[in-house]
Amino acid sequence: xxxxxxxxxxxxxxxxxALIGGLGASGAQAQIAPGKYIPRPGxxxxxxxAMVIDTRRFASAEDYAPCIEACDxxxxxxxxxxxxxxxxxxTDTYDHVFPDDMNNxxxxxxxxxxxxxxxxxxxxxxxxxxxxxxxxxxMPNGIVAMDYHRCIGCRFCMAGCPYxxxxxxxxxxxxxxxxxxxxxxxxxxxxxxxxxxNFCVERLADGKMPACVEASNGKIAFxxxxxxxxxxxxxxxxxxxxxxxxxxxxxxxxxxLI
Amino acid sequence: MLQMLxxxxxxxxxxxAFLLCVIAVCGIAYLDQLFxxxxxxxxxxxxxxGLYISQFTYFVGVAASAVMLVLPAYFHHYKKFKRMIIFGExxxxxxxxxxxxxxxxxxxxxxRMLNVMLYPTPNSVMFYDMIVLCGYLxxxxxxxxxxxxxxxxxxxxxxxxxxxxxxxxxxxxxxxxVTAFLYAGVPGRHYWLTAIMAARFLASAFCSGPxxxxxxxxxxxxxxxxxxxxxxxxxxxxxIVYAMCVNVFFYLCELFTSFYSNIPGHMEPIRxxxxxxxxxxxxxxxxxxxxxxxxxxxxIILIPPRWRNSRLLPFALIMLVAASWIDKGxxxxxxxxxxxxxxxxxxxxxxxxxxxxxxxxxxxxxxVLSLLWKIALSVKKISGHFSDQPE
Numbered sequence: 001x002x003x004x005x006x007x008x009x010x011x012x013x014x015x016x017x018a019l020i021g022g023l024g025a026s027g028a029q030a031q032i033a034p035g036k037y038i039p040r041p042g043x044x045x046x047x048x049x050a051m052v053i054d055t056r057r058f059a060s061a062e063d064y065a066p067c068i069e070a071c072d073x074x075x076x077x078x079x080x081x082x083x084x085x086x087x088x089x090x091t092d093t094y095d096h097v098f099p100d101d102m103n104n105x106x107x108x109x110x111x112x113x114x115x116x117x118x119x120x121x122x123x124x125x126x127x128x129x130x131x132x133x134x135x136x137x138x139m140p141n142g143i144v145a146m147d148y149h150r151c152i153g154c155r156f157c158m159a160g161c162p163y164x165x166x167x168x169x170x171x172x173x174x175x176x177x178x179x180x181x182x183x184x185x186x187x188x189x190x191x192x193x194x195x196x197x198n199f200c201v202e203r204l205a206d207g208k209m210p211a212c213v214e215a216s217n218g219k220i221a222f223x224x225x226x227x228x229x230x231x232x233x234x235x236x237x238x239x240x241x242x243x244x245x246x247x248x249x250x251x252x253x254x255x256x257l258i
Numbered sequence: 259m260l261q262m263l264x265x266x267x268x269x270x271x272x273x274x275a276f277l278l279c280v281i282a283v284c285g286i287a288y289l290d291q292l293f294x295x296x297x298x299x300x301x302x303x304x305x306x307x308g309l310y311i312s313q314f315t316y317f318v319g320v321a322a323s324a325v326m327l328v329l330p331a332y333f334h335h336y337k338k339f340k341r342m343i344i345f346g347e348x349x350x351x352x353x354x355x356x357x358x359x360x361x362x363x364x365x366x367x368x369x370r371m372l373n374v375m376l377y378p379t380p381n382s383v384m385f386y387d388m389i390v391l392c393g394y395l396x397x398x399x400x401x402x403x404x405x406x407x408x409x410x411x412x413x414x415x416x417x418x419x420x421x422x423x424x425x426x427x428x429x430x431x432x433x434x435x436v437t438a439f440l441y442a443g444v445p446g447r448h449y450w451l452t453a454i455m456a457a458r459f460l461a462s463a464f465c466s467g468p469x470x471x472x473x474x475x476x477x478x479x480x481x482x483x484x485x486x487x488x489x490x491x492x493x494x495x496x497x498i499v500y501a502m503c504v505n506v507f508f509y510l511c512e513l514f515t516s517f518y519s520n521i522p523g524h525m526e527p528i529r530x531x532x533x534x535x536x537x538x539x540x541x542x543x544x545x546x547x548x549x550x551x552x553x554x555x556x557x558i559i560l561i562p563p564r565w566r567n568s569r570l571l572p573f574a575l576i577m578l579v580a581a582s583w584i585d586k587g588x589x590x591x592x593x594x595x596x597x598x599x600x601x602x603x604x605x606x607x608x609x610x611x612x613x614x615x616x617x618x619x620x621x622x623x624x625x626v627l628s629l630l631w632k633i634a635l636s637v638k639k640i641s642g643h644f645s646d647q648p649e
Contacts, residue, residue, distance in 0.1 A: 082302075083302040083303055083304065083604060084297055084301070084302050084303060085303060086303075087303070092600060095601070096600035096601065096602055097600070099600060099601035102522070126444060126445055126446075129381055129382070130382055130383065130384070130443075130444065131379065131382055132373075132374045132379050132382040132384035132385050132388070133370075133373040133374055133376075133377045133379060134377050134379050135373075150370070150373055150377070151366070151367065151370075152365050152366070152367050152368075152370045152371055152373050152374065153296075153365050153366020153367045153368075153370075154361075154364070154365055154366075154384065155306045155307060155364075155366070156382070156384055156440070158303075158306035158307075159306060159307055159441075159444055159447065159594075159595075160444045160445075161446075161599070162444075162445050162446025162447075162599060163446075163599060164303070164304060164598060164599035164600060166306075167303055168296070168303065168306055168366060169295065169366065170295055170296050170297040170299075170301065170302075171294070171295050171297035172294070172295060190367075191294075191295040191366065192295055192296065192365070192366025192367040193366055193367060194366075245446065248445040248446055249445070250445065
């Protein structure tokens with residue numbers, strides 16, 4: 001009895017092995033050549049995209065409103081009235097944006113200004129490091145991008161991001177969007193995936209500047225950090241700038257002129 | 259050995275039926291979450307992990323704790339644990355099943371979870387967590403089943419199982435270490451960014467896991483008459499005391515570093531947990547203080563041998579489990595996310611539905627444990643390893 005069972009198991013094992021082997025072999029034959037990324041002609045190119053926000057020219061939250069609205073429209077971002085909301089760009093106070101800089105005697109102008117928050121597109125992004133599926137990845141031009149179709153919604157990236165730049169679709173975002181959606185060219189997201197600012201990678205590919213930069217009337221510079229003649233390098237060379245939580249070594253790509 | 263499940267008492271089947279009912283009812287809450295999203299939970303943009311992940315973390319510890327029986331038995335040939343080992347291994351199986359389910363219920367897109375295997379990402383700690391948990395589940399199923407079957411047939415276990423047992427001992431440490439690395443490796447979360455995290459996890463696991471095991475064994479002793487052996491209980495309680503002392507010591511080390519260095523980021527989460535915010539205690543503060551009292555209470559009973567080996571032991575163990583559960587099952591996650599990335603406070607409290615889903619996973623764990631332990635108990639009865647008295 002025991003012997004026949006052993007024989008059966010052996011046979012079953014060998015057949016399973018043969019089956020898997022066969023499948024593997026046929027899979028190899030049917031393999032399709034991997035797709036290639038070809039940049040569109042007319043797209044904007046850079047070695048390292050970066051943003052410089054001239055906070056001196058934004059006195060109140062209303063000054064940021066056009067930028068935020070442009071982004072919301074471009075990316076179909078829903079307005080969810082709870083703390084399970086989705087934010088790509090938003091504003092906050094100095095002590096929340098730069099919590100490490102705790103100076104009780106900061107001048108009133110700096111202290112009272114609102115500051116614009118968005119994904120920092122770090123050189124060393126912790127979100128990319130922790131993502132278990134590479135749904136968040138770094139592009140060669142420095143943009144930290146996301147594949148909403150691969151994201152499993154584990155939210156490790158949200159725990160990893162030291163800037164609170166990521167949002168999770170706790171509820172169906174489409175229910176909170178106007179009908180029709182503002183931008184038919186950009187996908188709406190589904191429930192259960194993480195999203196964040198993408199530096200308008202889809203607009204750059206079309207040769208357009210990011211939506212917030214376009215709406216800022218020149219108060220936000222966007223360009224190639226590796227190019228000494230770019231607008232961002234010029235702005236950084238001639239002004240005092242800071243970045244959020246620099247001690248963490250993430251090397252943010254968003255700079256604030258103070 | 260599965261036939262053992264068909265020869266059980268009516269009350270056993272009633273218990274299984276009860277668990278199935280709990281799973282069904284809680285399953286409805288999960289379906290709600292599956293269709294309508296994690297919006298049914300108390301989590302938010304700022305507190306993006308909650309009860310599910312904290313329960314996952316706690317039960318990885320419970321799973322790892324089986325090693326506190328296996329290690330003395332196989333590395334030090336401590337024979338008195340042999341009768342109880344199978345229960346530790348099967349508890350580990352149930353615990354890992356719960357861990358896996360807690361991860362699944364936490365996912366926004368659970369139907370895509372195999373992406374973790376389709377796109378293996380060695381720079382993500384979660385990738386390793388998946389590997390070590392799957393491996394540990396397999397090891398414990400194979401080792402538990404094979405050794406129990408050998409006992410059932412009154413034979414020596416096959417030789418190939420021994421290397422697996424040695425591997426499982428190392429593996430047990432790895433699962434909780436990797437789970438700690440999920441937390442200890444992210445920048446900007448002050449409460450988690452501590453090198454002692456893995457050590458703390460292991461210490462807390464090695465006291466709470468065996469304590470849960472002993473409590474369950476006591477319940478089984480009352481229900482079935484199975485006796486793990488007086489010396490085995492004594493030795494395991496000593497292990498529990500040492501692990502709990504180390505656990506408390508490690509936490510005090512955290513307090514020293516945070517408060518003597520006087521670095522706000524390091525102090526804020528701990529102050530929030532114990533003092534609340536804006537002059538008001540947070541709901542979690544009451545739990546944290548209860549944990550402190552219960553941790554001290556359990557040590558007061560457990561340290562003197564006379565009290566430890568008395569009828570007080572179960573009470574001390576209950577306090578110990580509750581204290582460690584609050585520390586790891588509530589404080590760890592809430593302290594990690596509060597204050598948030600803007601050094602502000604976003605309150606988190608699990609919702610009723612969230613607790614239901616978690617209870618459902620607990621019920622699945624209880625079901626797996628009940629099935630496996632029933633088989634083990636029946637085999638122990640047949641093989642004459644049921645109690646000290648030969649039958």
